[in-house]
Amino acid sequence: MISRTAASECYVYITLPGETEFVTAGKFELTTNRQGNPVGKFVYGRSYLARDNAVPIDPLELKLSTKTYETTILKGVFGALRDASPDYWGRRVIEKYTGLAQLGEIDYLLYSPDDRAGALGFGLNQEPPAPCRTFNQTMELERLQELADLIIADEDLPGGVEAEQVEKLMGGGGTSMGGARPKAVIEDESGLWIAKLRHPEDKWNDARVEHAMLMLARECALLAAESKVVTIGEHDAVLVKRFDREKTTAGYRRGRMLSALTLLRSDENYQDREKWSYVLLVEELRRISSQPRTDAPELFRRMCFNALISNTDDHPRNHAVVAMNTDWKLSPAYDLTPSTPVSAERRDLALDCGDGGRYANVGNLLSQSARFLL
Ligand SMILES: Nc1ncnc2c1ncn2[C@@H]1O[C@H](COP(=O)(O)OP(=O)(O)OP(=O)(O)O)[C@@H](O)[C@H]1O
Numbered sequence: 001m002i003s004r005t006a007a008s009e010c011y012v013y014i015t016l017p018g019e020t021e022f023v024t025a026g027k028f029e030l031t032t033n034r035q036g037n038p039v040g041k042f043v044y045g046r047s048y049l050a051r052d053n054a055v056p057i058d059p060l061e062l063k064l065s066t067k068t069y070e071t072t073i074l075k076g077v078f079g080a081l082r083d084a085s086p087d088y089w090g091r092r093v094i095e096k097y098t099g100l101a102q103l104g105e106i107d108y109l110l111y112s113p114d115d116r117a118g119a120l121g122f123g124l125n126q127e128p129p130a131p132c133r134t135f136n137q138t139m140e141l142e143r144l145q146e147l148a149d150l151i152i153a154d155e156d157l158p159g160g161v162e163a164e165q166v167e168k169l170m171g172g173g174g175t176s177m178g179g180a181r182p183k184a185v186i187e188d189e190s191g192l193w194i195a196k197l198r199h200p201e202d203k204w205n206d207a208r209v210e211h212a213m214l215m216l217a218r219e220c221a222l223l224a225a226e227s228k229v230v231t232i233g234e235h236d237a238v239l240v241k242r243f244d245r246e247k248t249t250a251g252y253r254r255g256r257m258l259s260a261l262t263l264l265r266s267d268e269n270y271q272d273r274e275k276w277s278y279v280l281l282v283e284e285l286r287r288i289s290s291q292p293r294t295d296a297p298e299l300f301r302r303m304c305f306n307a308l309i310s311n312t313d314d315h316p317r318n319h320a321v322v323a324m325n326t327d328w329k330l331s332p333a334y335d336l337t338p339s340t341p342v343s344a345e346r347r348d349l350a351l352d353c354g355d356g357g358r359y360a361n362v363g364n365l366l367s368q369s370a371r372f373l374l
């Protein structure tokens, strides 16, 4: 039964390092203050804090403590929780699935299936649910592409007998992975992959282009997510191996994940764009990373690579840090997508890359290289 009143609180679960099942980490509450603005509150559970293997959800903003954390920015949703929330595509699927156009931030967390980026989960019960053990398989990709096409075309999802199948294939609400492109999480014997599906407005074969860029990045000695192309009917999809999951005989281990948007304490709106900067990001990365001498130069190479392939969609959700155990590291590169530059001379990255702002030329890229520990 779908409730029409937006949920105002939920429990936050986490899969601890090395484990494959959730434990309850704390409680998140979303209210409004007297001015009518959203206020988010998060508190760790006492039994969670008492565990010797407890880890913080966000080591910079939500350190392990008995205090009640409060935030009024980002619509009251702490960055670490927002990173676990579905984005444009996932939200669209949930809205389609529930038939509700306006859902609260906690609803999006609750309705989304348990395949989200990172180690967190959300629910209304203090006791966490058993881990999800069934995922879409590679052979279901054709059907997933058809469903994605229907959602893009905004047609009704098939009803009747098919509804059951839709529910199975969409895992109850699509995927909680972020991003705007149609996608699904699928499993094969090696683990979990993000299948990035075709969009009718694609200018070129996006799947092959993205795969090529990830391969090129690896050839250039960058750390990039593993990828492969699969052909579905007449179209291709790129499969990108999930770096925040590790398949074990007991189930999936999960890495915690934070986006650069969260590290920069920034939102996606226009006013916050002044915080979008590789130079600021490398400072945060050096604070959080267990291997700053490796990660800071790696971020520099990634920034230069983006300039060289004209990846101007290198926004802060396309960079992340991940902790498969207790240590945080820069994640492998993902979502490397070239654009056709407006001019051969001039192109701007999405983030400031030096003293000259977002301008992607050699002088600007080199201007702050010392901060990248070069
Ligand atoms: N290999 C991966 N392993 C784990 N998480 C990933 C991986 N690739 C992407 N993600 C997560 O999924 C999100 C969506 O993926 P991606 O950026 O590739 O999709 P997109 O729809 O192309 O995004 P955009 O809206 O930037 O175009 C990312 O922001 C990141 O949080």
Ligand SMILES: [Mg+2]
Pocket (backbone or CB within 6 Å): 179, 180, 317, 318, 335
């Ligand atoms: Mg992206």
